[in-house]
Amino acid sequence: MVSEAITTFLEFFMDYFSINSLRENHAGWSLLRAQNAPLALTFFMAAFTGPNQRNLGRQDLVEILDDVLFSLRDTLGEERFPRSASEYLDDWAEPAKAWLRKFYAENRDEPVYDLTASTEDVIRWVEALRGRDFVPTQSRLSSIFNLLKTLVHGSETDPDARLAELQRQRDDIDEQMELIRSGTIAVMSRPEAVDHFHQLTTQAKDLLSDFREVEANFRKLDRKLREQISLWEGGQGDLLESIFSSQQDISGSLQGRTFQGFWDYLMSPQLRSELHELLERATHIDALATQEGLHSITSMQKDWLPAVEQTQSTVRQLSAQIRRLLDDKVFLENKRIMALIRNIESGAVAVRAIPPTGVFADLPGHDVPVALPFERPLYEPSRQTPINDFVDVADDLDVDAQALFEQFHVDPQKLEANIDAVLADAEQATLAEVTDAFPLSQGLAELVTYFQLATASSSATIDSDSVQTLSWTLPDGSLREATVEKIIFVRPS
Structure with a gap:
């Protein structure tokens, strides 16, 4: 029984070989094993996660890394990091490491760099190793209860059960309103307020880090699609059907639907106004007056918008790449058809003087349509429509030109x-x-x-x-x- 339970556990979770494969191939694991991991993580935090920046140009990153290297060499010695900042940057962006994603953006002459999802996971894990002075527990329990209630009641199909739950919520609201009218106002205590504040800031940071992983998932879907187009050997119609179904897979996947739901929520003027108002009111809570970074939460929504817009831009670029690949495929197909036609024409010219004996070409499946003579309509001459081209000239030339000035x-x-x-x-x-x-x-x-x-x-x-x-x-x-x-x-x- 014990061995069966262990076997079931290993089948459900990751086994030894999966973990060993991650150890050998995962970019985040290779970053942790690297000799210069402290230097790389210090630079990544200073350039990207600390100021919440994305898509930085090469020259800007070289200057930031130069400052980091200067500070470390001044403390540890010049021989500690002998390579230049540009060499370190190129090394970390190599496909073999993939700690940084190097690409070219529109209207940018120099390459642009951004953290990969694996690198950001390592940064968050290292930050968690330092420990926290305050760990929110009560707010997390409340969040679990609220999520569970939303899941259960939102999936309920029984109308009576839904009405009963709504009635219970209304009774609770009526009871709270009566308590407030009687002068009893339950205010959140300072530990509870601090607990919820830390939970809020943690989830906001987690959401920002999730966008890189969402963008990476979209690129994985697109890469599979482009590989399918490049290796396609079937008919053109089947390829088109596969293309359109794959585009639906990108936008209709679980990742795509949840991201689109977040985008619609963030784009709602009413919800954005409500979120901004709540953040402003949160900064005036007396119990949070001494909390570090209290007023920075008002820029939470502004931090989300660039990240969401970049992910949306990635989806648009993927669709454009799909169209370009399809155009290239059509061009090559037309080129192949023209080569076949030229081959047939050259063969026909070669045997023009001496036609081959027997059957020259056999086209199975073709027949001559037969139509009876009386099935065709008789000729009917077209009718000429008389046109009166006579122009009446008005005797009174006093025309009101006010309409031209209106x-x-x-x-x-x-x-x-x-x-x-x-x-x-x-x-x-x-x-x-x-x-x-x-x-x-x-x-x-x-x-x-x-x-x-x-x-x-x-x-x-x-x-x-x-x-x-x-x-x-x-x-x-x-x-x-x-x-x-x-x-x-x-x-x-």
Whole structure:
């Protein structure tokens, strides 16, 4: 019984060979085993995880690493780290190590570097080894209970059970309201507030580190797809079907659906406003006044947006790469077809003077369609339509030209200035927020111009899955409304 339990345990979890494979091949494990691991981790923390930065240029990283090396050599001696900063950087970005991801970004002349998901896992583990002065336990237990309740009640299909749970929640809320009306206000104690604050900051950091792993998972899906395209030997139609199903796999995978849900949540103006308000109110809690980094939590949402935008950009780049690979495949297929046609033509020219005897070409499966003569329609001449091209000349040449001066022009630069004015106080804004600040004065023409600006701009997104209703007032006082797709303008970085 004991041996069967151990066997089942090993089958369910990782066995010896899986762990040994990780030890030999995993980038994070190789980083821990490296001789210069303390130097690399110190540099990674100073350049990336400490200031929450991503996608740094080579020259910036060389300068940061030079500062780190200068400080260490001043303490440990010049011979301690003999190589230059650029040599260390190139070594850590080698595919054999893969501690850094080196790539070229748009509008950047120099290579760009970012941490890999494995490296960030090692950094978080090393930071955890130093220990913590305060370990949140009560808030974690509350989080477990809340997650469990959401899981169980959100998966309940019995209407009576759902109604009973909602009734219980309403009774609890009514009871709390009665206690507050009677003057009994239960305020969270200082240990509880500190406990929840540490839990909040920990989960916020974990969320930032998760984005690199999400991006890496998307790249793995795309790499499998590109390998399939490169090695494809079937028909063109089967390849297209495989391409479209694989693109659905990237966006419809469990990773893709959860990330899209987070993106939709973060892009909701109402939820973003509520989150910002809650973070601001949290900084004024008296029990947290002495906590380090209290006011930095207000920038939590601003730290998420660049990371989420980069992951979204990665998904867009993957889709563009898929289209380019497909175009290359079509080009090679057409080239092969033309080579076959040229081969057939050259063979036909070679036997033109001396035709071969017997059957020259056999095309099975083809027949001649037979149509009865009387099944064809008779010829019917086309009818000529008479056109009266006589022009009446008005005797009275006094024409009112006021209509020519009533035309108006929508100035796109003015609308761009409106968008920039709204984005000066916010990271992003919807078209409804822009029109609330600057109402539509030229009606539908001005609304169409906003759509033209959003289509031409790389800092704007048109969400076809959501709509918004915009309204304006005509000169005669009547109200007009238009329901259009949601446009989100983002402040350029």
